Amino acid sequence: NKWRSPTGEAMFSRAPGVATRSAGTAHNARHKITVADIRWADMILVMEDKHEQRLRADFRQEVAYKALHVLDIPDDYQFMEDELIDLLREKCEPLIFGQA
Incomplete structure (x- = not known):
């Protein structure tokens, strides 16, 4: 929960009708996912199979x-990196905005 999820949260946090929350599955995540996070979510997007x-x-x-989707985005990017933003848009927008 260092670069990819916070980037996604930042990107979609201002989208109309969308509420976002970023959490990690690793024990050392900045914000480790909780039962409350899962109950709050309508949809859960994870970066890799291991997270699912x-x-x-x-x-x-x-x-x-819960609707749970694996985005298949490797941990190769920094926060708000252009290529990461492009990947998140490509993979998340159809899921979030129903264009799938």
Whole structure:
């Protein structure tokens, strides 16, 4: 929860009708995901398969009926890096705004 998620949160936080929250699955994440975060969310977007696996293992019941999408964005980017912004737009906008 250092660069990718906070970038996504910053990008979509001002979109009309969208509320965002960034959290990580690692034990050392700046904000580690909680049951409250999962219950709050209508949709959960994760960057990698391992994040989905951690959520399903640690929060099985809480994520069972949530829309959970893996974006397949590797941890190769810095905060608000142009290429990361482009990837997030490409992968998230159809999910968030229903253009899928």
